[in-house]
Amino acid sequence: MSASSAFQSSKIVPDVIPSPPAKTITLKYPSGAQAQLGNELTPTQVKDQPTVSYEADPNAYYTLVFTDPDNYDGPELVYREWHHWLVVNIPGSDVASGEVLSGYIGSGPPEGTGIHRYVYILYKQPKKLSFDEKRLSNKSIEGRAAFSTKKFAEKYNLGTPVAGNFYRAQFDDYVPLLYKSLGA
Structure with missing residues (x-):
């Protein structure tokens, strides 16, 4: 299945982005898992x-x-999106040399909320940009809720995503440990 058709059939288009990416990001976790x-x-x-x-x-x-x-499953769509990682001004494919706006936090779907989609989206920037978002460590949950990938992309004129990938996850025994590390 292509990234484009997977993003449409899973409703990431239009829930997160208005149009699907053509290419796939490869995501390999230290655990050996791959999206x-x-x-x-x-x-x-x-x-x-x-x-x-x-x-x-x-x-x-x-x-x-x-x-x-x-x-978030309520009627107010604004609360639905929670960003887990945000890296900008990545030179080429060297993610480690990018500017981290929000440190990486793994998946933590609350117990009883079913399966969640976890989405990676890559944009090619028009040029090196200046971002005014508050910098968040991987221990901070401040400012992560009520995020909008669409609005963020519009704010910085990022255009259509060039690549993406996603996986689905639901609650497991690690989630309470994650919340504890975040002070929640």
């Missing part, structure tokens, strides 16, 4: 930051968004 356009992984498998690879123009800058559009 495969909607496969199910456990929070335990994805607790550590993955190695991210994708086809890139070495002279361009990229933005990587990792978000959960199923964070």
